[in-house]
Amino acid sequence: MAKLTMMRPRLGAMPSSVQAMPKVAASIYQSAEWRKFAADIKRQRGGACEVCGSRNRVIADHIVELKDGGEPFNPQNIQLLCHPHHQAKTAAARARRASGVTG
Template sequence: MPKKIPTVKRPWVQERKPFERTRTHDDFDYNARKWRKLRALQLEKFPLCKHCEEKDLVTIATVADHITPVKKGGDGYSMDNLQSLCKKCHDSKSARDK
């Protein structure tokens, strides 16, 4: 039988359960089953990046982006508030939104 390795206590690291985090009332749960299904549906229906298509480029979308951010009052679970974007376009849009 193998020896059990003792765990090392690190008092400077806050102990928490896996996937546990502090949440505020206005946080959107990107790990919720409802969101994951909606995201998959969006990327299945619109597999190309919307911003790249406007520039006559063909790029595979990897992010389902909220057109109006949830923190600014956008509906988090509405297909009308979603667009498919590639990571590069999503990162630049998110930077502009802030």
């Protein structure tokens, strides 16, 4: 019986010309109104991640994302998250949307 290790792979690496699409932030996050709003929230709440207490790279994050109908300037729809917790929360929301699960 022939060894499978002798078989050559049929699929190679992705061509170097294929690149991921760049992330484009919603225009609201570039506005002076949002920047002031987020800075005010951070100042009022102490500027720490509400999950772990980190003060490193803290983001004013929408609890209900704008894509899911969240209110953009409602302080009750904002939580402060460090970058790792923000990334995890955003990835979970994207996966939920992709699977068609709501809520």
